[in-house]
Amino acid sequence: MRTIITMIIILFMTCVVADSAHTKIRQKRAWIIDSFTIEEECPGPFPYILGTVNLEKKFWLRYILGGSGATMNPKGVLSVNDYTGEVLVHKKVDYEEFKKLLLRLEARDKNDRVDTRLGIEIKILDINDHAPAFSNKYYETTLNESVSQGELVTTVSASDGDDPTTPNGTFRFTVASVTPKTDNVEFYISQNNNTGSVYFKGCLDYEKAKKYTVLIKATDNGDKVQLSSTSTLVLNITDQNNHLPEITGHTGPGKIKERESGVEVLRLQVTDKDRQGSPAWKAKFTLIGNQENYFKIQTDPKTNEGILTVIKAMDYEEQTSKNVSIIVENEEPYFFCKVKTRTSQGLWDVETRSTRSRTGVLILPKPYLVTIAVEDVNDPPEFVPPVRKIMIKENSLVGTLLDTLTVIDPDKTYGNSFHFVKGKDKDNWVSVDSKTGQVSVAKVMDRESPLVNHSTYSVIVYAVNKAQPPQTGTGTLVIYLADENDNVPLLVEDAVSMCLSDEKTMTNITAVDLDLPPYSAPFHYELLEDDQMQGKWKIEPNHGTTVNLVRETPVYAGHYEIKIKISDNQGYGLVQKLSITVCDCSSKPNCHVRSFISQPSLSSSVIMILAFLLLLVILLMTLTLCKKQKKTMILSDDTPGNLIMYNIEMPGTDCKVPSETAHLIQSSVKMSNGIFRQHSMLHNGSTRGSYRQNKYDMKVFSPRTTSESMSRNCAALYINDTYIKKILSKRLDQLQTLEVELCDYEPHCYANE
Incomplete structure (x- = not known):
C-alpha cells in the first residue's frame, strides 16, 4: 500500500512539474522527504514539533501545508510554520480511523510562485487500545452424556480492532473457569486464527452435573499491556442410558388353560436408575424360546412393567408347561463411561461399556426365566378326517349305507363318550345313526337337483360328548353324485x-x-x-x-x-x-312374433267366457264385411282370347277377409286351445301336485288328491271345449276351402293365367 501511495505522489509531482514547464519559470526538482510517524492517542502536550522541512534555498520562501490531517479529515491535526518549515502536531489521531496521513507541502517565493512541491507521508503507530471482542457474549449447546471424549462441544469466535500485524491485534483463547467443577470432565480449546473449538476430556455424567457453565477468555498479545474479554458457554447434559434395567420379579397366575388365548399370564417388575419417563428408563422386553409364537410381551407405559400374554392356544395333550426367557433393555442403547487415568497431554484413559457400540466392552442383557403351566380342559371330539368324501350314484336306493363316521376324543383326563347329531342337510337326503355314526341314504338323490353344486352335496354332522359342559366337534360329509342317464334331451x-x-x-x-x-x-x-x-x-x-x-x-x-x-x-x-x-313377412315384418301372453291369474270361467264372446264378435264382423263387400268383376264376351278379371287368385268366393280379422281369428283359436289345455291340466284332480317319473323316465305332473266336484267341472270344461271347437271349425270351413288361403293380401296379376 505504501508503495502505491508513493507512486501516486510521484505521478502527482510529475504532473505539477509538467504543468509548471508551461510557465517557463525555472524551478527546483521535486523530491520526497522521509516519512514521519505519530503514535495514536499520544497524550501531548500539544502542539509539539513533529519535524522540519529543509530545502536548499538562497531566497525567501513561504510554506503551505494541505491534505489529510491539515485541510482534510482529520482536520487540525497538523500545521506547518510558514517561514521555518516546522511541522507541528496539535491533537490525537485514532489508528482505527486513520492509519496514514498523506499531505502536500508547497514552498512559494516572494512573488507567490510555487518553487517546490513535496509529498509528506505520516504513519500512525498503533497502540494496544482494543481488547479482543467475542462475536457472541453467550453460547449455549446440548450434549448427550453418552458422547465420547474428544467430541466438539461448540465453536467460538472473536476479533481485535488493533493492527493484526502487531502483537496488539492478535489474541489467544483460554478456559477461565468451569462451574461446577467435577473430576470426570475437563474442557479445552483448540484455536485456529480468530476461532476456537471447545472440546472435553473424560466422561460426561448426568447424575454428577446436568449443566456446565464454562467461562472462555480471549487475551491479546500486547507488548506494553495485554487486554482481554470473556464469553460464557452453557453446556446442557441430557440423560442417557448409563444404567442397565433389571427384572426384579413377577406377579400373576403363571398358568393358562389349553385353547385359551388373549389372556394375561404374568407381569414383570423392572428397576432402572435413569431418569423416569426418559427413553433411557423405558423398558423394552424380548422373548427367547417362543418359536411357536404362543406369547407376546408388551410394556406398560405407566408402570414400566412387562405384560406377558398368551396369543396362541396351547394343547395340554401336547405339552403341560412352557419355558420362556425374557430379557429387558431400554429404548436407548446402554452406554457406560468411567475415567481411569487423567493425563496432561491428549485424551484421558477411560473405560467404556455398551450393548451396541463397536468400541469398549460389550454388555449382554441377563435373561429372566419363567415357566408357564398348561391346564387340561374338556376338548371337543374330533372327526377323522374332518372332511370325508364319498362317491355314490344318483338314484341309489333308500337305506344304502354311505359311510361310518370316525371320531376320537383327544382328552387324557376326560371320558370319550359321545353321540352324533345331524346338522345341515338341505333336503334331508341322509340319515345319521346317533350311536354308531352310520350315514345312510334317506331320500333318492338327484344329481340334477338345484341343491347340488358341481355334482356335490354337503352334509354337516356334529359329535357331542357327555362332559359338563358338553363339547361339540364338527365334521363335513361331501357326497359326490355319479351321473345316470335319467334325463332325455x-x-x-x-x-x-x-x-x-x-x-x-x-x-x-x-x-x-x-x-x-x-x-x-x-x-x-x-x-x-x-x-x-x-x-x-x-x-x-x-x-x-x-x-x-x-x-x-x-x-x-x-x-x-x-x-x-x-x-x-x-x-x-x-x-x-x-x-x-x-x-308373410313382407307386409308385416314382425308377423311371426306371437302377439299374446297367457294370463294365468284370471279365473278359468272368466277367461273361457271372454274368449267365447270374442270369437262370436269376430265371426259376426267377418260375415258383415263379406256381405257388404262390393264385388268388382269384369265379364267378358264370348270372344275367344279375352281374359276374365277376378279380385281373387282363383275362381271361388270373392269375399275378402281383412288381414287384421284373419290374424285375430287365428290368434283367438290358438288362445282358446291353450286356455282349455291349461284348465284341463290344472283341474285334473287338485291344484296341488308333484312331479313323478313314469316308466319312460319322464317327469310328469301327478295329482296328489282328487276331488269329485272338480272332476265334474273338468268334464263340463271338456264338453264346452269340444263344442266351441266344432263351431269354429264349421265357420272357418264356410270362409275358405281346404288349402286355400284367406284373403289377407291384395290380389295381383300372374304371368300366366
Missing part, C-alpha cells in the same frame, strides 16, 4: 316361426339334456313325418346340439305341428312336438 323352445317364401328357408332348433357326458350331447334328431307333412320339412344335420329345420317345398301361411324324436348319445330319447308358424 328336450327342446329349448317348442315353437318356431318362418317367413312365407318360394325359396328354401330354415330356422334353428336346440335341445338340452341335464345329464353329463356321455349321457347327453351330441343328440340325434329324427323327423317323424305323416302324409300331410311328407317332403315339406327336413332336419340337417341330424346330429348335434343345435340343428337346422329346413322347409324344402313352399307351404301356405298358417300354423303347422311336426313330431321330432330327439335321442341322447346313448340313444335314450323322446318324441316331441314342434309348432311352426309361417306368415
Whole structure:
C-alpha cells in the first residue's frame, strides 16, 4: 500500500512539474522527504514539533501545508510554520480511523510562485487500545452424556480492532473457569486464527452435573499491556442410558388353560436408575424360546412393567408347561463411561461399556426365566378326517349305507363318550345313526337337483360328548353324485316361426339334456313325418346340439305341428312336438312374433267366457264385411282370347277377409286351445301336485288328491271345449276351402293365367 501511495505522489509531482514547464519559470526538482510517524492517542502536550522541512534555498520562501490531517479529515491535526518549515502536531489521531496521513507541502517565493512541491507521508503507530471482542457474549449447546471424549462441544469466535500485524491485534483463547467443577470432565480449546473449538476430556455424567457453565477468555498479545474479554458457554447434559434395567420379579397366575388365548399370564417388575419417563428408563422386553409364537410381551407405559400374554392356544395333550426367557433393555442403547487415568497431554484413559457400540466392552442383557403351566380342559371330539368324501350314484336306493363316521376324543383326563347329531342337510337326503355314526341314504338323490353344486352335496354332522359342559366337534360329509342317464334331451323352445317364401328357408332348433357326458350331447334328431307333412320339412344335420329345420317345398301361411324324436348319445330319447308358424313377412315384418301372453291369474270361467264372446264378435264382423263387400268383376264376351278379371287368385268366393280379422281369428283359436289345455291340466284332480317319473323316465305332473266336484267341472270344461271347437271349425270351413288361403293380401296379376 505504501508503495502505491508513493507512486501516486510521484505521478502527482510529475504532473505539477509538467504543468509548471508551461510557465517557463525555472524551478527546483521535486523530491520526497522521509516519512514521519505519530503514535495514536499520544497524550501531548500539544502542539509539539513533529519535524522540519529543509530545502536548499538562497531566497525567501513561504510554506503551505494541505491534505489529510491539515485541510482534510482529520482536520487540525497538523500545521506547518510558514517561514521555518516546522511541522507541528496539535491533537490525537485514532489508528482505527486513520492509519496514514498523506499531505502536500508547497514552498512559494516572494512573488507567490510555487518553487517546490513535496509529498509528506505520516504513519500512525498503533497502540494496544482494543481488547479482543467475542462475536457472541453467550453460547449455549446440548450434549448427550453418552458422547465420547474428544467430541466438539461448540465453536467460538472473536476479533481485535488493533493492527493484526502487531502483537496488539492478535489474541489467544483460554478456559477461565468451569462451574461446577467435577473430576470426570475437563474442557479445552483448540484455536485456529480468530476461532476456537471447545472440546472435553473424560466422561460426561448426568447424575454428577446436568449443566456446565464454562467461562472462555480471549487475551491479546500486547507488548506494553495485554487486554482481554470473556464469553460464557452453557453446556446442557441430557440423560442417557448409563444404567442397565433389571427384572426384579413377577406377579400373576403363571398358568393358562389349553385353547385359551388373549389372556394375561404374568407381569414383570423392572428397576432402572435413569431418569423416569426418559427413553433411557423405558423398558423394552424380548422373548427367547417362543418359536411357536404362543406369547407376546408388551410394556406398560405407566408402570414400566412387562405384560406377558398368551396369543396362541396351547394343547395340554401336547405339552403341560412352557419355558420362556425374557430379557429387558431400554429404548436407548446402554452406554457406560468411567475415567481411569487423567493425563496432561491428549485424551484421558477411560473405560467404556455398551450393548451396541463397536468400541469398549460389550454388555449382554441377563435373561429372566419363567415357566408357564398348561391346564387340561374338556376338548371337543374330533372327526377323522374332518372332511370325508364319498362317491355314490344318483338314484341309489333308500337305506344304502354311505359311510361310518370316525371320531376320537383327544382328552387324557376326560371320558370319550359321545353321540352324533345331524346338522345341515338341505333336503334331508341322509340319515345319521346317533350311536354308531352310520350315514345312510334317506331320500333318492338327484344329481340334477338345484341343491347340488358341481355334482356335490354337503352334509354337516356334529359329535357331542357327555362332559359338563358338553363339547361339540364338527365334521363335513361331501357326497359326490355319479351321473345316470335319467334325463332325455328336450327342446329349448317348442315353437318356431318362418317367413312365407318360394325359396328354401330354415330356422334353428336346440335341445338340452341335464345329464353329463356321455349321457347327453351330441343328440340325434329324427323327423317323424305323416302324409300331410311328407317332403315339406327336413332336419340337417341330424346330429348335434343345435340343428337346422329346413322347409324344402313352399307351404301356405298358417300354423303347422311336426313330431321330432330327439335321442341322447346313448340313444335314450323322446318324441316331441314342434309348432311352426309361417306368415308373410313382407307386409308385416314382425308377423311371426306371437302377439299374446297367457294370463294365468284370471279365473278359468272368466277367461273361457271372454274368449267365447270374442270369437262370436269376430265371426259376426267377418260375415258383415263379406256381405257388404262390393264385388268388382269384369265379364267378358264370348270372344275367344279375352281374359276374365277376378279380385281373387282363383275362381271361388270373392269375399275378402281383412288381414287384421284373419290374424285375430287365428290368434283367438290358438288362445282358446291353450286356455282349455291349461284348465284341463290344472283341474285334473287338485291344484296341488308333484312331479313323478313314469316308466319312460319322464317327469310328469301327478295329482296328489282328487276331488269329485272338480272332476265334474273338468268334464263340463271338456264338453264346452269340444263344442266351441266344432263351431269354429264349421265357420272357418264356410270362409275358405281346404288349402286355400284367406284373403289377407291384395290380389295381383300372374304371368300366366
